[in-house]
Ligand SMILES: Nc1nc2c(ncn2[C@@H]2O[C@H](COP(=O)(O)OP(=O)(O)OP(=O)(O)O)[C@@H](O)[C@H]2O)c(=O)[nH]1
C-alpha cells in the first residue's frame with residue numbers, strides 16, 4: 261500500500277465517523293483536526309491543507325443531509341469530494357502506438373520507469389523497443405540493456421557514443437515501423453540550458469507523442485517546483501511519479517504536481533517491473549480511504565436512484581457479453597464484501613440454500629484477482645473476441661501475466677459458463693427484480709459501514 265501513514269490516519273478518521281453515535285459540530289471539529297495533522301505529515305502544503313479542511317468543515321456544518329443519505333455517509337462523502345479536488349481530473353491515456361520520451365533529473369527513476377512502461381505495452385501485445393539515449397550516467401547503456409532483456413523488449417543503443425541525438429536518429433530510422441519506442445534520456449543535477457537543449461533536440465528528431473517527466477515522490481512538495489520548471493522549459497505531456505511506496509511525503513508530491521496542471525499519468529509503487537499503475541485520481545483516493553471503487557459504486561448508486569438500473573442490468577442480459585463486459589463487472593465487484601452481497605442477492609431456491617460459506621467466497625475472490633491479472637495481459641481485440649484466444653495468443657497472455665496456459669484456459673472456461681448463465685437468466689423477471697432490489701438496499705449506506 262502506498263502512502264501508508266496518510267492512508268491509516270484518514271481511514272481512522274472515517275472509522276471514527278462511522279462509530280460515533282452522533283454527527284455534531286464537535287465530531288466535525290475533531291475530524292478536521294485529524295485530517296489537518298495527516299495531510300501536513302504527508303507534506304501537503306499548509307495553505308492547501310487549510311483550504312481542504314475549511315471546506316470540509318463549512319460544508320459539513322452548512323449543507324443539509326440529502327434525503328437518500330444519512331449524516332455519517334454525508335460527512336464521508338464531503339471528505340472524499342474535497343480530497344478528490346486536490347488530485348484533479350485524470351488525463352485520458354489510450355494505449356496505442358507511440359514514441360515516448362522519459363525525462364528527469366538524476367536518479368528519479370527514468371530507466372526503471374522506461375522498463376515498466378515497456379512491460380506494460382508488451383503485455384498488451386505491442387512491439388516495443390527501449391532506446392538508450394542517456395549519455396551522462398556511467399553504465400546507463402548496460403542498465404537499460406539489462407532492463408530490456410528482463411521485460412522482453414528490444415534494445416537499441418550505441419556504446420561509447422556521446423551524442424544522444426545520433427543515437428536517437430539511428431534508432432528512429434531502424435525501428436521506424438515498431439509500435440512503441442521508449443527513449444531513456446540523460447539526467448542532470450539540475451535543469452539547465454544544456455539539458456533543456458538536449459531534450460528539445462531529441463524531441464525534434466523523434467517527434468514523441470508523450471514527453472513524460474519522471475519525478476521521485478520522496479522530494480514531497482518540491483516535486484511541484486520541478487514539474488513546473490520542466491513544463492516551462494520543454495512542455496511535458498505528463499508525469500510518472502515514482503517511489504510512492506517508499507515515502508511519507510507522497511501526499512505533498514501528488515498534490516503539488518497536480519497544482520501545476522501537469523497531469524500525473526503513472527505512479528511507481530515499487531522496484532519491480534510490475535510495480536506501476538495508471539493514475540486515476542478517484543480510484544486512487546477510494547483505495548487510499550479503503551472504500552473500494554467508491555466512485556464507480558457511487559455512480560451505480562446514483563443510477564439506481566434515477567431509475568436507470570433496469571437498463572443497466574438488462575443491457576448486460578440482452579446485449580453482447582464478451583470478456584470486456586465481464587471484466588467491467590468484475591472490476592466493480594473486486595471489493596471484499598460486495599461479492600458476498602451479490603451471492604446473497606441471488607436466489608438459491610432450487611438447492612434450498614442461501615448460505616455460501618466464507619471459504620468459497622474467499623476462493624472466488626482470489627480467483628477473481630487472478631483472472632483480472634490475466635485479462636490485463638490481453639489486448640482489446642482479444643477481450644472482444646475471446647474465441648480467438650488460442651495458440652500463440654494463449655501463450656503470450658500466460659507469459660505476460662505470469663500464469664500458465666491452463667490458468668488462461670480455466671478463465672475462458674469460466675467465462676463461457678457465465679455467458680451461458682447470463683443467457684439463461686435473460687427474461688427472468690423475478691431474478692432481475694431481486695438483483696435490482698439488492699443493489700438498491702445495499703448502496704451506498706453499506707459502504708460506510710464496511711470502512
Ligand atoms: N521503491 C521504488 N524504487 C524505485 C521506483 N522507481 C525507481 N526506483 C529505484 O530508484 C533508483 C533509481 O532508479 P533509476 O531508474 O536508475 O533512475 P534514473 O532516473 O534512470 O537515474 P539516472 O540514470 O542515474 O539519472 C533505483 O534503485 C530504482 O530501483 C519505485 O517506484 N519505487
Ligand SMILES: [Mg+2]
Pocket residue numbers: 370371372394397400444
Ligand atoms: Mg537512468
